[in-house]
Amino acid sequence: MEIEETAAAPGRRERKKRETRAALTAAALRLALEKGPDNVTVEEISEAADVSVRTFFNYFSHKEHAILGRDPDDLELALRRIREAPAGESPFATMRAIVARVLDDLESIEDQETALAQRIRLITESPNLLAQFVVLGSEDERDLAAALGDQMGEPLGSPLPALIVSATSMAVRVAVEQRKAGSDRSIRSLVDEGFSLLATGLDPHYDPTLESRTDQKGQA
Amino acid sequence: MEIEETAAAPGRRERKKRETRAALTAAALRLALEKGPDNVTVEEISEAADVSVRTFFNYFSHKEHAILGRDPDDLELALRRIREAPAGESPFATMRAIVARVLDDLESIEDQETALAQRIRLITESPNLLAQFVVLGSEDERDLAAALGDQMGEPLGSPLPALIVSATSMAVRVAVEQRKAGSDRSIRSLVDEGFSLLATGLDPHYDPTLESRTDQKGQA
DNA sequence: TAAGAATTTGCACTGACTGCAAGTTTTAGT
């Protein structure tokens, strides 16, 4: 009953699993777009993919995961990019490059919405999806931060790598939300501005000696 | 059937509502700590607070919200702090001050775990809670960013305020996760380091002319 | 081709959550 991710010798079994998974994510995405993510039932998705409901849950533990259809290869790709970062590239630049890659993919199709673009839109519209997305994302972030820290030769437990990774996803998330809130600017330009601000600092006059001890005024 | 948040003239009705809500969050938190957040049923919580299950859902739309027991006043407090920020204080410093306030509250009780401290621990342990927390949080962030942007006199639609707010919550989240991952350092010191890094920039050698156009090497 | 492993499926069950209508409590007007 264990569904593995082996990419080794693709026998018929392997192939069928991939097909089933693909059919499920495709059906889930299509139906989510048609009826709204929260109005789709697992039964419908399973029906459309022509498998039993029980089988759906053999592949995805949550309805949302099918809609998000996360491809494990994406994380793999990013991790590799980190490990193979050119000598001298700053870790922040590495992350920016990874994001840039995704943006390119996104733009290269322009009007014809890619599955990825559609999913991003859905995420901005459904709190449920956002929640699951973040949960999945935070697992990935752990791996990315570990890889980045390793690559940087940063002492274990340093918050820097985790911070950089989080900052990256944050820049993207903020950009997406700005768009959603009606900004005219392109995602790319918003992301660029975000990276730029994060790279050079959010507070030019920061006083580190002050640190966090409270110094409030009016307090209820 | 609408439960309002009126804080005006506290008649008996108002008082009872507060009591019920308090009883529910208290019961939810206690049970979540005892049995783990995912092993508590709404029925148990309602039982403990001595109301019907249906009533539970009149107060909280999700089980998790009762456990998180978010106090709307907290957001109010933060918003006020933003609006009343001393002239000349950088927006980033404002946010840091707000976080510092929370940390102080947290530490002032030390061993005797506050409800807040307990909740933070639960959140780090339960994906479900994390998810709901993020959803609630992202709503708050919108408000905070709006207030901050207003205070800064930033043009509407600028990503800066949103970025600063996100950065703040990010610094806290990363610090919490570092602790969870076994760091010896105090939350406060981790948070301070995060703020410091974000304030002064994540990439000292950032080249803004490069922007985000892809420049990758090995690609699968 | 047959044993054995991996998958699919049906079934029964728990638990979150919702709409509705009836019952109860609180408030307000007189």
Added chain:
DNA sequence: ACTAAAACTTGCAGTCAGTGCAAATTCTTA
């Protein structure tokens, strides 16, 4: 006080997500 209206609570019936189990089915491999 008395009472009608408004605000809350509750039970009930029902939908849907998600899980464990064991019987069927399909694939692999010797």
